[in-house]
Amino acid sequence: MDPTGGGLRLASSAIAPLIKKLFHWDGPGAGLTDKPVRVSALVSFRGETRTLGERELRKLARELVARAATAAGPHEAPSPDVQEELTDALTRSLRDLGELDMDDVQAVRLGPEGLAARIAHPGDLSAAAEARYDALLGAVCLHILNFFTQRSTFVARTLTEQSRDLDRLIRTVDLLAERIPARSAADTAFEERYAAHILTKHNRLTIYGLDLYQTGTWPLDAAYLSLRTTERDTGTRHFPGEPEHAPAPNPPQPAERALAGRERALLRGEAGSGKTTLVQWLALTTARQETADGMTHLLGRIPFVLPLRTLTRGGRDLPSPDAFLSAVDCPFHAAQPAGWTDRVLTAGRGLLLIDGIDEVPEEEREPTRRWLRDLLDAYPGNLWLVTSRPSAVRDDWLAGEGFTDLALTRMSREDVAAFVHRWHRAAEADAHGPRRRTPRDRPRSALPHHRPPRSPSPLLTAPRPGHTAGSGVRRRSGSDRPRCGSHLPRSCR
Numbered sequence: 001m002d003p004t005g006g007g008l009r010l011a012s013s014a015i016a017p018l019i020k021k022l023f024h025w026d027g028p029g030a031g032l033t034d035k036p037v038r039v040s041a042l043v044s045f046r047g048e049t050r051t052l053g054e055r056e057l058r059k060l061a062r063e064l065v066a067r068a069a070t071a072a073g074p075h076e077a078p079s080p081d082v083q084e085e086l087t088d089a090l091t092r093s094l095r096d097l098g099e100l101d102m103d104d105v106q107a108v109r110l111g112p113e114g115l116a117a118r119i120a121h122p123g124d125l126s127a128a129a130e131a132r133y134d135a136l137l138g139a140v141c142l143h144i145l146n147f148f149t150q151r152s153t154f155v156a157r158t159l160t161e162q163s164r165d166l167d168r169l170i171r172t173v174d175l176l177a178e179r180i181p182a183r184s185a186a187d188t189a190f191e192e193r194y195a196a197h198i199l200t201k202h203n204r205l206t207i208y209g210l211d212l213y214q215t216g217t218w219p220l221d222a223a224y225l226s227l228r229t230t231e232r233d234t235g236t237r238h239f240p241g242e243p244e245h246a247p248a249p250n251p252p253q254p255a256e257r258a259l260a261g262r263e264r265a266l267l268r269g270e271a272g273s274g275k276t277t278l279v280q281w282l283a284l285t286t287a288r289q290e291t292a293d294g295m296t297h298l299l300g301r302i303p304f305v306l307p308l309r310t311l312t313r314g315g316r317d318l319p320s321p322d323a324f325l326s327a328v329d330c331p332f333h334a335a336q337p338a339g340w341t342d343r344v345l346t347a348g349r350g351l352l353l354i355d356g357i358d359e360v361p362e363e364e365r366e367p368t369r370r371w372l373r374d375l376l377d378a379y380p381g382n383l384w385l386v387t388s389r390p391s392a393v394r395d396d397w398l399a400g401e402g403f404t405d406l407a408l409t410r411m412s413r414e415d416v417a418a419f420v421h422r423w424h425r426a427a428e429a430d431a432h433g434p435r436r437r438t439p440r441d442r443p444r445s446a447l448p449h450h451r452p453p454r455s456p457s458p459l460l461t462a463p464r465p466g467h468t469a470g471s472g473v474r475r476r477s478g479s480d481r482p483r484c485g486s487h488l489p490r491s492c493r
Contacts, residue, residue: 043098061090085129089122104148112142198287202280228252232405269408275387309359318371348381358392
């Protein structure tokens, strides 16, 4: 069960006030204790000091169900009969909460899923109610545990990390409730299928020059190296004798956070510097809906990877949003619900990754900018990342559209060493399985006096696809790695 509600996005503002009524509230200034408190002593519908009777408990359960139905949207809300059935089930579950033989510390350690599993299942639900019960109970349990951690008598020092995790979950649910509108079942199902497709398609990194007889592809997770970006100063006037570009106004930042705090960025980088790999990584992170610190701007969004070389091949016109998936050869593009892309972009949920302005012929770049400008005007509020080689477009090419101009920094000596190590690690994760390493397999970066490549990226030192053994790659029996010999570029030797 999804701890954020299994697809049920109940904002804390909608559910927290009701959850508080289930328990006694000590309030600020209550005496601290170094011992946990039994859950049965906390509930407000048991004992001599109870404030909720059976009628009030059922009324509270009915209100929780009603707010969950509102959050589901008009098209997905359960029927009145199913809502009444869910009210009966939730009333019994809440009553069972007071019978649990555990304290608040143990409950928080269980987490929302574990707590829900300890509550007796009604067991006699219809199929329609059963499909919604787990999500409803999971959302209620999440907010119950959050209530426990906020009590003045809670033993916070023993559960600092759990409290932090719960707070992050609450903030995530609130963000998703705000960002994701009510969706139809068809849209939800398609988005899940599309996310799985993104995870499969873009979690492979192709490195040329490792093998003469087959393309070298490995999991992106194993080979990905975080790079850094600097914000380019494109508005400073320079005098004769001064450098062409002033120092970056801000310190370098992780490239993955290029869109943190901004909606639009133009990312420049030399060939092989990692622009396309970053695009893949952002698409994967968004499809996984990961909640790492500094990446919450990707939550609830749908990635669209749009390589301009693919979009314009054969002289094709640049696509409108409804043709995005067909233009990039998504095998099930015809299955997308009518108007789905428009609904996603109108809601501001899109992450549009437009890769390779430099791969568009120069005479076609102005029409490409007009195409991009039309999309920006029609769909504000989405996130946009456009990539290009540094010299392909002028400094202010997208400044009028509100794009921040960023540049990938050159890889440091340590970055190169880390990249080569990960390159070899990715090769070892190949489908052939692990094999015993030999001294000849030792990465060159691990040897003394290793010199980093003269190129901005070690990827550029590898032979291009189509080169033969005379170009420098020697295939060894049982190995997929190149051997740096006299025919390789000097930067690899």
